[in-house]
Amino acid sequence: MPSFAARYNGITGSAIREIFKIIAQPGVISFAGGNPAAEALENGRISDLAREALAEDGKRILQYGGSEGWPALKEAASAFLAERGVNASPETLLPVSGTTQTIDLLCKALIDPGDTILVENPSFLGAFQTMRLYQAHLSPIQTDGDGVIPDALEDAIKSAHPKLVYLIPTFQNPTGVTLCVERRKAIAALAARYDIYILEDDPYRDLRYSGETLPTIHSFDQSGRVLYMASFSKLISPGLRVGVVAAPPDLMRKLVIGKQSTDLHTDQLSQAIVARYLSQGFLPGHLAELRALYGERLRRMLDGLDRMGLEHTTPEGGLFVWGKLPKGVDARAVLDRAIQRKVAFVPGTHFYCDGGHDETLRLNFSNSDPDTIDRGLDALAQVI
Ligand SMILES: Cc1ncc(COP(=O)(O)O)c(C=O)c1O
Numbered sequence: 001m002p003s004f005a006a007r008y009n010g011i012t013g014s015a016i017r018e019i020f021k022i023i024a025q026p027g028v029i030s031f032a033g034g035n036p037a038a039e040a041l042e043n044g045r046i047s048d049l050a051r052e053a054l055a056e057d058g059k060r061i062l063q064y065g066g067s068e069g070w071p072a073l074k075e076a077a078s079a080f081l082a083e084r085g086v087n088a089s090p091e092t093l094l095p096v097s098g099t100t101q102t103i104d105l106l107c108k109a110l111i112d113p114g115d116t117i118l119v120e121n122p123s124f125l126g127a128f129q130t131m132r133l134y135q136a137h138l139s140p141i142q143t144d145g146d147g148v149i150p151d152a153l154e155d156a157i158k159s160a161h162p163k164l165v166y167l168i169p170t171f172q173n174p175t176g177v178t179l180c181v182e183r184r185k186a187i188a189a190l191a192a193r194y195d196i197y198i199l200e201d202d203p204y205r206d207l208r209y210s211g212e213t214l215p216t217i218h219s220f221d222q223s224g225r226v227l228y229m230a231s232f233s234k235l236i237s238p239g240l241r242v243g244v245v246a247a248p249p250d251l252m253r254k255l256v257i258g259k260q261s262t263d264l265h266t267d268q269l270s271q272a273i274v275a276r277y278l279s280q281g282f283l284p285g286h287l288a289e290l291r292a293l294y295g296e297r298l299r300r301m302l303d304g305l306d307r308m309g310l311e312h313t314t315p316e317g318g319l320f321v322w323g324k325l326p327k328g329v330d331a332r333a334v335l336d337r338a339i340q341r342k343v344a345f346v347p348g349t350h351f352y353c354d355g356g357h358d359e360t361l362r363l364n365f366s367n368s369d370p371d372t373i374d375r376g377l378d379a380l381a382q383v384i
Pocket residue numbers: 034097098099100101124126168173201203231232233238241242243
C-alpha cells in the first residue's frame with residue numbers, strides 16, 4: 001500500500017472543521033466557529049465592487065498575475081495599516097490567500113524538522129496544524145490574564161532558541177485576552193535583543209467593543225524582526241481569502257518564492273474587491289456596524305455565563321469568550337450531550353499544544369443573535 005509522508009504522522013485535521021459538519025445541520029446553535037454573522041456579509045456591495053473591478057480591469061484580473069500581489073491592494077492595505085500605527089510601505093507587504101497562508105509560507109521559509117516555535121498556550125489551532133505539518137516543535141510560553149509574560153518569553157528564547165515566536169496579542173483566539181502595552185514594548189525589545197522573528201497575528205484588533213485601542217507590537221519594533229499580519233476575513237469576508245503580511249526584504253523574497261509553488265498568487269478578483277472596498281472608504285462604516293452588532297452579542301454572552309456561574313474571561317472585543325467548567329467536568333463529554341440538544345462549541349483542549357485542560361471551552365458569540373445566545377447557554381447550563 002502506498003504510504004503517506006511522515007509529516008502527516010499524528011496530524012488528524014482541525015477539530016473545529018469536524019464540528020463544522022455538525023453545525024451545518026439545521027437548527028443547531030453554534031458557539032463553535034469564528035464566523036462573521038451572516039448579516040455582516042455584504043453580498044450586494046461586494047457584487048457591485050466585483051462588477052466594477054471586472055468592467056475596469058477585467059483583462060488584467062483574469063490573467064495570471066504577480067506573486068507579489070495586486071498593486072492597488074498593496075497601496076490600500078498600506079494605508080489601512082498606517083491608520084493602525086503599522087508603518088509598512090506597499091513593497092513590504094505580501095497579499096496572501098488568507099493569513100493562514102502566511103503561517104504556511106513562514107514555516108516553509110524558516111522551519112526545518114525539529115525547529116522550535118514558541119506559542120501561547122492555548123492558541124489558534126489552525127496555526128498549530130500548519131506548524132506541525134512542517135514538523136516544528138511547539139513550545140508553550142507562560143501567560144497570565146494580561147497575555148504573554150515577557151520575562152518568561154525571554155527565558156524561553158534563551159533556552160529553546162526558537163526560529164519563530166507566534167503571538168495573537170489582541171483578543172486572542174481562543175481566550176479573548178489582550179496583551180497590555182508595557183508587555184508589547186518589552187516583547188518588541190526582545191525581538192531586537194535576540195534577533196528573532198516574532199509573528200504578530202492581529203485579525204481581531206478592529207473588533208473592539210469597549211476600552212482603549214492599544215498600539216501594536218510592530219509599532220515598537222526597531223529591528224524589523226516583528227512581522228505583522230492583518231486579515232480581512234473577519235472585517236470584510238472570510239470567503240474572499242485576503243490578508244497581508246509585512247516582512248523585511250530578505251524574508252519577503254523567501255515568502256514570494258514559497259508562494260510561487262503554493263498558489264502562484266492570491267486570487268486577483270478578491271484582491272481587487274478588497275482594494276476597492278478599502279480605497280472607497282467602506283470599512284469605517286462597516287466596522288461601526290460590526291462593533292454594534294457583536295458588542296451586544298458579547299454582553300449577552302457574558303451576562304449569560306455570569307448567570308450560569310461559569311468561570312470565564314471578559315474580553316473587550318474579538319469573537320470569543322473562554323470558559324472553565326467545574327473541576328472534573330470534561331468539555332468533550334459536555335459537547336457530546338450539548339449536540340443532542342443542538343448546541344455546539346469547541347472543547348478547549350484542542351487549543352493546547354500539549355493537550356489537557358479538559359475542563360476548558362471556547363465560545364463564539366458573533367454568529368448567534370442575542371436571544372439565540374440565551375437559548376444556547378440555557379441548554380448548555382442544563383447539560384453541565
Ligand atoms: C488568530 C487567527 N489567525 C488567523 C486566522 C485565519 O484567518 P484567515 O481567514 O485570514 O486565514 C484566524 C481565523 O480564525 C485566527 O483566529
